[in-house]
Amino acid sequence: MGDCYRADGQSVARWLVRNGHALDWPRYSKGPFGSEQAKAKADRRGMWQGDFLEPWEARRLKGN
Template sequence: MTSVLKLLLVAAIVTLVSSPALAGTITGQASVVDGDTLEVHGQRIRLSGVDAPESDQLCRGDDSLQYRCGAKAANELARFIAGKTVICKGVDIDRYKRVVAVCSVGEQDIGERIVRAGFAFDWPRYSKGKYAGAQKEAERAGRGVWAGSYVVPWDYRACRWGGGRPSRCSDEARLD
């Protein structure tokens, strides 16, 4: 083997071994970054298969008044994990260099819990329907965002990236 090939092989092995997603499990006390992102030991972790409203996103409650549903999602997640040990099993790295992981507290999948509470959505593009049942339950019960109206986070982000303001992008009627 040539020295260049050996060097490339060593670099590839080092990259694989040092990859947080392939490092296995990240365990510890977590802080909440937003409704679908945690931080454990300084490592950002994106919950796999779910998408919560963005921090500046607004939804309408059953009273038709706007509220900060992104902040509410983060607060709900913080309440659930408060002071508990979080166990995250990495499955990928996203384009923002965050570990994408399935995380749990005890036996409870955090992604499922936040979707069942109505503050995040099953993201079929990545979940392959893993949280669809939890989402249907939240919708039937009118929990969280299901109590009023909302824009799914992926459409909200697309509107914001297109130059829209948070209030405009948060309201379905104004997305046209």
């Protein structure tokens, strides 16, 4: 989990999650962007426009 900040101090990761372009992976991040992800999902933004399986769930199901 990493984060970068814009010149105005705003989190790039937070923006990506909020707009549905990235996922908050609570196993590593401890969930700091959970509310942004829930909002993006509710608003069907970015990747939330369709259905998909989170990468960690896909790997778990494959046994990796």
